[in-house]
Each structure stands twice: as C-alpha cells, then as structure tokens.
Amino acid sequence: MNIREEFPMLSKNIIYFDNGATTFKPQMVIDEICDYYKNYSANAHRGDYNISLKTDMMYENARKKIKDLINASSAEEIIFTSGATEGLNMVVEGFFGKILKENDEILLTKSEHASNILPWFRLCKKNKCKIKYIDLDENYKVTLDNVQKAVSSNTKVISLAHITNVVGDIRPIKEIVEYAHSLGILVVVDGAQSVPHMKVDVQDLDCDFLAFSGHKMCGPTGIGVLYGKFDLLDSMEPYNLGGGMNLSFSSTGEVEYKSLPQRLEAGTPNIAGAIGMGAAADYLKILDLDKIHEYEVKLREYLVMKLKALDNIEVYNESSESGIVAFNIKNIFSQDTAIYLNDYNICVRAGSHCAKILKDELEIKNTCRISLYFYNTKEEIDKLISVLKNSDTLFNQIL
Amino acid sequence: MDANLRRSIILDNYQNPINRGLIDEEGYIKVNANNESCIDELNFIIKIKDNIIEDIRFDGEACAIATSAASVMIKALIHKNVDEALNIINNYENMINEKNYDSKILGEANAYDEIYKQPNRKKCALLSWSNLKNALEQFKKNN
C-alpha cells in the first residue's frame, strides 16, 4: 500500500509542509489510541482487574518500544512527559537546578528553540549561573571547533538541539559528547526534530539526556519522552509529586519515593498518548529511519534546486542536511507569503519559529519554513514551485 | 469601496509607508505594538504638543495589512487633537468589528472595510490603531 493512503489527513487535498510543527498520524496510530479508549480504558498501576492489568501491560510495552527506538539500555531510562518542552524543563530544574552554582556555565546556541533557552534563563536567575553561546559558523552550524572555543573550566553542561527547527542543521552530537565528557561536562540533547527523522541511538551518541515529542513523529499530542542515563535520572528531583510516584508517606512528612521510571511520572499519565506514541515508534521502525532520512535528504535537494531556480526566492539554509528549508519571496513579508500559499492549500509556517534570538545571527528575523516528512512528494514540491513562480499576483490575491 | 482602489491604497501604503523610521528626539512617547497571535511587531513614537498630535513615526516588521494600516493611521491622525484622534480610532475599530461607524471621517482607512471577511486578519488591521488608542488614553489620563 502507498504510505500516503495510511494517513487520513493526506486525503484532504492539502499540501502539508509544516511537519516541524507537528506531523499527521497514520491510521494504525489512531486505531491504537481508540482501542485503549474503547476496549480497555482503565488507569495504569492501580487495579487488580483485567482491563487495568491490560492497561499496565500496554503502557509499559509502549515504554519498551521507545527504548528500542532510541536504543536506550533499559526501559527505566524512558520517562513519559507531556512533550519535549516538559522534558527539558524537568532536566533543567530537577537535575541541573540541584547542582549548578554561582559562575557555573551553560553552553547553548542562538538557534535553540525557546524550550531549550527559557528554562535555562530562569535557572540562571535562581542559581546565579551563566549562559554562554557557542558561535555558529557562516552556515549557522555548530562545529566541534567552536564548541571547544566556548568551553571554559566553569562549563558544566552543553544543551543543544540535535537538529534545529529553523536552520535544520544536524549537530555533530557524538563528537561534542566525546569532547565534553573528557572534561566532565554533561550534554543535554533536544531531539524534537531529530528522533522523528533519523536513527538516534543514545548509546552511540552517549548523550546524558534526550528530550522529544510524540506529535512530531506521527504520534499524538500531549506526550513525549525524556531519556536520561540511569544514574543521572536516579539523582533527579521529581518535578511533580503525587500519586503513583511514592511508596509511602506519613503524617509527619516523611516520604519514600518509588524507583525509576515511576518516580518521575507522578499522577495519572497520558496513557492513550503513551500507547499512541509506542505505535508511532513501531511505525517508524517498520519504515526504517535510515530510509526516511535518506528520502528526506533527496526530497530536500530537489526542493532547494527548484527554489534556487526561481529568481524571486531567497533560501537561507541551503547547506543543511535535514528536511527543513527556510526561505522568503524577495521583498515579501513571510506571513504574506504563507497567507498567499494557503490560498492554494499549501501549509507553511511563517515567523521566527520560537527561535527569537536567532535573528541576531541571521540578520533576517522572519522566514517561511518548509519542513518535509517522508510522506511529502516531488509532485507537491512542483505545485509549490509553480505557485511561487506566479507570485507577482500575490497582493491581488491576498488583499 | 471599489476593490481596485482598496487594493491600491493598501499596497501604496505598504510599499511606501509614511514616516517610517524612528528618530531620537525629545518629546516623543514610545508605543510598542506586538501582535500576540502572529509575528507583526511595530514600534511607534508620538509627539503631542498643546493637545495636538504633531508627529507619529514607526518602524518594525509586519505583514502588508499591518504595515499599510500603520501608514494610513498616521496620515489620519496627524495634526488632529487627541479627542478627534480618539474619535477616528473608535470609528475605525467599529468598522473592523462590523459595528456602526462614520465612513466620512475615515478617508483612506475605508480601504479596510472588508477585512472582517478574513477574521484572522482583523488583528493585523487593528494592531497599530488599538495600540495608539491605548497610548492616547494614557496621555489623557496623565495630562
């Protein structure tokens, strides 16, 4: 079967190029979620009756599927969160909040997503630690060389997107981790844009934490995963306290927490979400993430070649290796372009894409972003190109 | 208003907006206008003397509707006294929000009389006007 037929949203006559924001869901993911709500809707870790036992099994199975997806060494290292944002906040507050002190340094870049910057800003106010930005090269990329230049004896952690959501560059995480670890520096990876699009092996990368979201990888919204090395997660302060994460507590205030992963998952979890995300992990495994990446790189090359052939288009990230392409129609504000494309049922994102300090580097603040996924096609790109080619009438259309 | 005239007013004001570029001079009040639901970001400065709006200038990045509306607004409000200006703004807001308004006092601003048909663009059309209104009301309170 053609994979496009597995996605109900792809039969709606729209061209969807905003996969960096969220992705469509295949029927098998939708079916898994419905199955939970229709056939065994119970709480997890609670009851002694059959449907609850089934829920437990399915929820923990989903954890194993995610463990396999990123090749973690154990399922205890997989913590379900509400998304990449929550995962990053948990690490910053619950782990680094406990250990960073005055003058300790955190290395970031200016192309990080807000969720990998703002939690650090807050921590710096509280703990009086400092943020330093790794310089980007002329293609807005991170090089090991520039990481080494930014590191000082005060550096305690490097926190980077694996793939950034505006420039789409793939960071050399493995090399950075190797170098950082040689100096006792920890590395946090924001995998929101990488886990859905390429094989990410946490043991191979050897990163200390990895956060990502279900909805950007064909799964449901409201669910994500925080991976961490067991000992690090084990020393983390739980962000939320409540049911499901404690073994016992007394009226005098003594509490005993459960072990991982339950300790970091207080309250009723997003059970349907976790099961749906597990199904999405299966789906991506079947398609093969190496093949997905290869296809997206080819499709991107085609898109960039076609865009560059138009003299009214400026492309900002030609040399990136992911399915993310940032462009503008010359002299047209990005939002006007997006509104124009919407007239042809083409969905692109306009704006600064939650990377509000990247403008310091890019000189241009707002761009249109196309973010491809494996279900996009050359035919869709051809349609986009013909619409962009004929855009002299843009204002006649949108005004 | 005729569709071609409407479009040419908006386009002229977008491509050649009046008073674009801020200046660093005494006597100006600063007003920032950010559109929370999209990416428009405009900054204004206003100079009011003896209750008359002597100058309004702006800069920033925004879509065609928001940028042109800023230019059209500046033309409509400059040299008016604060109450006249507020009256024009109220009529403009009424037009955008499909309430009764006096089109005679709106001049070029009538070009936005059909924005209500694109609800997601109303905010763009209102951005500068609503922020200027707040600033003028604040000015009245303080003076």
Ligand SMILES: Cc1ncc(COP(=O)(O)O)c(C=O)c1O
């Ligand atoms: C690089 C990056 N990090 C983090 C996030 C946040 O993901 P979520 O909103 O699913 O928590 C995004 C989402 O746009 C992203 O692109």
